[in-house]
Amino acid sequence: MxxxxxxxxxxxxxxxxxxxxxxxxxxxxxxxxxxxTGKTGMxxxxxxLSEYKIKGSAFILDVADPxxxxxxxxxLKSADLxxxxxxxxxxxxxxxxxxxxxxxEWYDVINTNLNSIYRLTKLCLRGMTKARSGRIINITSVVAxxxxxxxCNYSAAKAGIxxxxxxxxxxxxxxxxxxxxxxxxxxxxDMTHGLSEVQQKALLEQIALNRFGDVNEIASVVxxxxxxxxxxxxxxxxxxxxxxxxx
Numbered sequence: 321m322x323x324x325x326x327x328x329x330x331x332x333x334x335x336x337x338x339x340x341x342x343x344x345x346x347x348x349x350x351x352x353x354x355x356x357t358g359k360t361g362m363x364x365x366x367x368x369l370s371e372y373k374i375k376g377s378a379f380i381l382d383v384a385d386p387x388x389x390x391x392x393x394x395x396l397k398s399a400d401l402x403x404x405x406x407x408x409x410x411x412x413x414x415x416x417x418x419x420x421x422x423x424x425e426w427y428d429v430i431n432t433n434l435n436s437i438y439r440l441t442k443l444c445l446r447g448m449t450k451a452r453s454g455r456i457i458n459i460t461s462v463v464a465x466x467x468x469x470x471x472c473n474y475s476a477a478k479a480g481i482x483x484x485x486x487x488x489x490x491x492x493x494x495x496x497x498x499x500x501x502x503x504x505x506x507x508x509x510d511m512t513h514g515l516s517e518v519q520q521k522a523l524l525e526q527i528a529l530n531r532f533g534d535v536n537e538i539a540s541v542v543x544x545x546x547x548x549x550x551x552x553x554x555x556x557x558x559x560x561x562x563x564x565x566x567x
Contacts, residue, residue, distance in 0.1 A: 325349065329405065331440060337507060337539070341409060342368060343372060346374030348543050348546070350546070353377050355381035357381070377399060383440065404447070404454050405457070406444045407458075407542060408436065408441065408458045411433040417469070421473065430473065430476070433477035444456075455550075457502060458485050458502070460478045460479075485556075501557040502538060504533060504560050505564040506562075507533040533562055538560055
C-alpha cells in the first residue's frame with residue numbers, strides 16, 4: 321500500500337472492544353488491519369470495513385502461536401503494510417480459584433494475554449523504529465490493579481502488560497515511539513448482559529458513575545493515544561472504569 325495513510329494493526333478486532341477500536345480508528349482516517357482467530361471473525365471484520373467504508377484488511381491470527389504471528393508478518397509485508405499503530409487487544413479468560421486452577425488454564429491465559437504482547441510488538445517495532453514514529457497501545461484491565469477472586473491468571477497477565485508498557489516506553493521513546501496502556505473496567509458486552517440482576521446490582525454499587533462502560537468509550541481513548549495530540553504521553557496506563565477503581 322503506497323500511501324501516507326497510517327496503518328493501525330488491531331488484534332481481536334471482530335467483536336466487542338476490538339471491533340469498536342477498529343471502527344473508531346478507521347473513521348479517524350487510519351488504514352485498519354484487523355485480526356481474528358478464524359474465518360467467521362475475519363468475515364465480521366470485512367463486513368465492518370465495508371459497512372463504514374473504511375480502508376483496511378482482515379487477517380486470521382492466533383496470537384498465542386508464534387508461527388501464526390510470523391505468517392501475519394509475511395502477509396503484512398506482501399500487502400506492503402507497515403503498522404505504525406499497534407493495538408494489542410486480543411485476550412481470553414479462564415477463570416477459576418487458584419486451588420482448582422488447571423495448568424492449562426494458567427498457561428493459556430498467560431500465553432494469549434501476555435506473551436502475545438511480546439510477539440506482536442516485536443513484529444511491528446522494527447518498522448516503527450525505521451519510521452521513527454509509532455504508537456503501541458496495550459489493552460489491560462482494571463483487575464490488574466484491583467485484583468479479582470478467581471482471576472489470578474488473568475490479573476497476573478494484565479498486570480504484566482502494565483510493567484511491559486512502562487519498560488518498553490523507556491526503551492523506544494528516543495525513536496519517537498510511545499507505549500501506553502488502557503485499562504477498561506466493566507464494559508457492556510455479551511458477558512455483562514449474561515449476568516443476573518443481582519450480580520449486575522452488586523457490580524454497579526462498586527462503580528462511582530453507577531453504570532457499565534460502553535465499548536466506544538474505550539475506543540475513543542485509544543484514538544486519542546494514537547493521535548498527534550498524545551505525542552508527549554508515554555509509559556502511562558489510562559483507567560477507564562467509571563470510578564470503580566481509583567489508583
